[in-house]
Amino acid sequence: MKLKTEVKSIPELMNDIGIAARKAARELAGSEASRRDEALLEAAAAIMRRSGEIIAANEKDMEAGRSRNLSAAMLDRLALDHERIEAIAAGLETIAALPNPLGKVLAEWERPNGLKIQRVSVPLGVIGIIFESRPNVTADAAALCLKSGNAVILRGGSESFHSSGAIYQCLLDGLNSAGIGSKAIQMIPTTDRDAVGYLLSSMSEYVDVVVPRGGKSLIRRVQLEARVPVIGHLEGICHVYLHGSADETMAVDITKNAKMRRTGICGAAETLLVDEAAAARLLPVVCGALVEAGCEIRGDEAVQRLVPDAVPATEEDWSTEYLDSIISVKVVPNISAATAHIAQYGSGHTECIVTSSTDAAEQFFAEVDSAILLHNASTQFADGGEFGMGAEIGIATGRIHARGPVGAEQLTSYKYVVRGTGQTRP
Amino acid sequence: MKLKTEVKSIPELMNDIGIAARKAARELAGSEASRRDEALLEAAAAIMRRSGEIIAANEKDMEAGRSRNLSAAMLDRLALDHERIEAIAAGLETIAALPNPLGKVLAEWERPNGLKIQRVSVPLGVIGIIFESRPNVTADAAALCLKSGNAVILRGGSESFHSSGAIYQCLLDGLNSAGIGSKAIQMIPTTDRDAVGYLLSSMSEYVDVVVPRGGKSLIRRVQLEARVPVIGHLEGICHVYLHGSADETMAVDITKNAKMRRTGICGAAETLLVDEAAAARLLPVVCGALVEAGCEIRGDEAVQRLVPDAVPATEEDWSTEYLDSIISVKVVPNISAATAHIAQYGSGHTECIVTSSTDAAEQFFAEVDSAILLHNASTQFADGGEFGMGAEIGIATGRIHARGPVGAEQLTSYKYVVRGTGQTRP
Numbered sequence: 001m002k003l004k005t006e007v008k009s010i011p012e013l014m015n016d017i018g019i020a021a022r023k024a025a026r027e028l029a030g031s032e033a034s035r036r037d038e039a040l041l042e043a044a045a046a047i048m049r050r051s052g053e054i055i056a057a058n059e060k061d062m063e064a065g066r067s068r069n070l071s072a073a074m075l076d077r078l079a080l081d082h083e084r085i086e087a088i089a090a091g092l093e094t095i096a097a098l099p100n101p102l103g104k105v106l107a108e109w110e111r112p113n114g115l116k117i118q119r120v121s122v123p124l125g126v127i128g129i130i131f132e133s134r135p136n137v138t139a140d141a142a143a144l145c146l147k148s149g150n151a152v153i154l155r156g157g158s159e160s161f162h163s164s165g166a167i168y169q170c171l172l173d174g175l176n177s178a179g180i181g182s183k184a185i186q187m188i189p190t191t192d193r194d195a196v197g198y199l200l201s202s203m204s205e206y207v208d209v210v211v212p213r214g215g216k217s218l219i220r221r222v223q224l225e226a227r228v229p230v231i232g233h234l235e236g237i238c239h240v241y242l243h244g245s246a247d248e249t250m251a252v253d254i255t256k257n258a259k260m261r262r263t264g265i266c267g268a269a270e271t272l273l274v275d276e277a278a279a280a281r282l283l284p285v286v287c288g289a290l291v292e293a294g295c296e297i298r299g300d301e302a303v304q305r306l307v308p309d310a311v312p313a314t315e316e317d318w319s320t321e322y323l324d325s326i327i328s329v330k331v332v333p334n335i336s337a338a339t340a341h342i343a344q345y346g347s348g349h350t351e352c353i354v355t356s357s358t359d360a361a362e363q364f365f366a367e368v369d370s371a372i373l374l375h376n377a378s379t380q381f382a383d384g385g386e387f388g389m390g391a392e393i394g395i396a397t398g399r400i401h402a403r404g405p406v407g408a409e410q411l412t413s414y415k416y417v418v419r420g421t422g423q424t425r426p
Numbered sequence: 427m428k429l430k431t432e433v434k435s436i437p438e439l440m441n442d443i444g445i446a447a448r449k450a451a452r453e454l455a456g457s458e459a460s461r462r463d464e465a466l467l468e469a470a471a472a473i474m475r476r477s478g479e480i481i482a483a484n485e486k487d488m489e490a491g492r493s494r495n496l497s498a499a500m501l502d503r504l505a506l507d508h509e510r511i512e513a514i515a516a517g518l519e520t521i522a523a524l525p526n527p528l529g530k531v532l533a534e535w536e537r538p539n540g541l542k543i544q545r546v547s548v549p550l551g552v553i554g555i556i557f558e559s560r561p562n563v564t565a566d567a568a569a570l571c572l573k574s575g576n577a578v579i580l581r582g583g584s585e586s587f588h589s590s591g592a593i594y595q596c597l598l599d600g601l602n603s604a605g606i607g608s609k610a611i612q613m614i615p616t617t618d619r620d621a622v623g624y625l626l627s628s629m630s631e632y633v634d635v636v637v638p639r640g641g642k643s644l645i646r647r648v649q650l651e652a653r654v655p656v657i658g659h660l661e662g663i664c665h666v667y668l669h670g671s672a673d674e675t676m677a678v679d680i681t682k683n684a685k686m687r688r689t690g691i692c693g694a695a696e697t698l699l700v701d702e703a704a705a706a707r708l709l710p711v712v713c714g715a716l717v718e719a720g721c722e723i724r725g726d727e728a729v730q731r732l733v734p735d736a737v738p739a740t741e742e743d744w745s746t747e748y749l750d751s752i753i754s755v756k757v758v759p760n761i762s763a764a765t766a767h768i769a770q771y772g773s774g775h776t777e778c779i780v781t782s783s784t785d786a787a788e789q790f791f792a793e794v795d796s797a798i799l800l801h802n803a804s805t806q807f808a809d810g811g812e813f814g815m816g817a818e819i820g821i822a823t824g825r826i827h828a829r830g831p832v833g834a835e836q837l838t839s840y841k842y843v844v845r846g847t848g849q850t851r852p
Contacts, residue, residue, distance in 0.1 A: 026769065026795070029795060030792060030793060109814065111812070111813075111814055115803055115807065115812075117813060117814075122795070124825050124826070125795075125825055204649065208825045208826065209825070209826055223630065223653065224653070226653070227649065227650070227652070229655065229656070229824070229826040230655070231826075247848070249848075250848045253848065253850050254848065254850060256850075257850035257851060258850075261850070261851055343452065361845070365843050366456060367456060369452070369455060369548070369551075369841070370841065371841055371842065372841070372842045372844065373841060373842065373843050373844065374844040374845075374846060375843075375844065375845050375846060376845075376846040376847055376848050376849070377541055377844055377845075377846025377847075377848070377849040377850075378849065378850045378851050380850075380851040381541065381844065381846075381849070381851055386537070386541075386851065387537075387543060387842070388535065388537055388543075398655070399550050399551055399634045399635070399839040400550070400634065400635055400655040400657075400826065400827045400839070401826045401827040403839055403840055403841060403842075404840075404841070404842045413825040413826070413829055414829055414830075415795070415796065415797055415798070415799060415829060415830070416797065416798045416799065416813070416829075416830045417791050417799050417801075418798065418799065418800040418801065418803055418807065419787070419800075419801050419802075419803075420800060420801060420802040420803025420807075421802055421803075422673070422675075422676040422679065422680065422802050422803070423802070423803040423804065423807070424679050424680060424682075424683035424684075424687070424803075424804045424806075425683060425687055425804050425806040425807055425812065
């Protein structure tokens, strides 16, 4: 972690990392699952053993963050204590316990000429992960990549440079204990922003996919500069739609949970849509519960008439991810208007319909084009763990490769294996 | 097809196409499979009914091609006659008869909290297809996109502009007969190269994925300019590897078929690798059969000693896709050297091992990282039709989203549908 760009140019540094990653990926593709799991368990043990070092490194980052006047929310995301470190280690153990996603026969069939065809899961190869301030992503992302037999190149935010570096040392301990080469998990040893640019624009020979995990400015940079495939994670402008036939208690409970359980996660609801026919019945009680929980209501005119606490919503509100105790609320004439609103303003992440009508739910499922659609359940279930998929790198809002929670299984590709007995093509 | 860029600027023209495609995609996502199939059958009928027009349009392209001194191979790819037009119509009928790839429950499970989760196949959305001189791609590509509920933006090569345009009119007839809006299949009505640049660089809002289908210069352009996701199709530097235990007759039959059945397709073998221990037994007879069939042998020194007709191979030969009656041949010490050679020089398309040893075949399957691996069968089976997947847009050599034959099923994404009974997240 002492390497400076004075020693090597960014292209030299990055190409060396890329070449080493490509080589490591080939070795990992043939590695035993038990060995990769062992590395994860040993890394978890190292994290617990070396937690003092990690906290000392984190204190450096926290000091620098305070002197750079990072926001309280940023500092909170950055901070590590023993409890959070235990959670990081536990996360590695959970990933180790997941089923092996490689070598699975995804489909198999036989052709009339006797050829036996199998589609078998294999690693993607080399994955670049660009993340921001949360140091735990170092362990989570690297572990998911290792679990799925991929070599990974990590690039954390400058704010968490020391914390991530200390966690990275524990991951290397794990690889070493399990006899896996250290290049399986590499961390870019500089905070130089040009390294990210080079990774995105000039390493398609070495990097099979980049997964950005961060805020809007990171995503925008990736979209602008990437010449490598990207599994995209946009913001989550998630909607709760209260259909005319929604049960009142369910409407209150689900809306309150979807908005207020945690406001800072991408699956938090940002907009509430309510059928005109049910607005007078539902809005006062639903918004009353939100206001009581400390939420600001920004409504259209119909909402303002029904909810005294509501302030006027602007056009911008409908496409804003607040990640805060604010919700935009709109009355719509019917389900088609609701799905049209979601198509226009949504980000393709997660939407929920509350309704007693199965037909309405099925129409919502058919018409809304988002990664995750829920009937009578909170949007805050949009989470790989809640889906039973174990940890995830994020919720993909793109349509290519993986959509929704991106866990170990989604970090695989496949190949076709064909067994013949001398067949030639006529 | 008369629209000129004087009327609209390229950005205006392309944005209009993109907006219309996005709207059409939303309509198609909710369309009935039987209606999409009807459009394909009606388009097939229109192609037969209007074959005279298509041939007249093709004659214009052929004349222009001759005056531009296109190669005989290019002119052959471009030429249409009644037999080829019948094949295009039959292709549409075959795609219509395939199972509907949408709405399939790809996985389903229930969570301890009672949430019922399904992963359901949905269209990708809007697909851009950039292809070169073969006019039949107009119909094949559009049909696969329509089958899978995607809106498509077609951009053919300038050489086939009139032929593609005439086929496109028949596709519009099909849409019209089935009551599907004409924007489901759009063709860029200009041969201006800037339109391709705009499609690749500035339409990520409207285009979900671009599939390039063409030669190296097109692929290079796409890699350089694309800011939209790409399902990549590189060249096919396919290998046949004769393991020490290969049966002699099988070695001859498979190598000859893999190289010589058709030399111009991406699944044709370009390099033959032979185990040292079996070289004296196999090379004279295998290369003898190739030479007899009109194939040029370019060999390393060991090959030249065993095959009198062989000319020396240069370093460049190992990474050359000849698409011609030429093969590069190398003697390797063992299977690991063979798989290392393929890793270094291959393009990740299709490789074959000829061996009587199941263990050797399994080692080859595990170590070689290509889209398609065959044991004792010709590489020329690398074809969606031969895989039983119906038509395909191409053989993807990338690792993201789809790998191997890209048919209707591979042009889908998925969404998660979650059915609850009022669950909120603790």
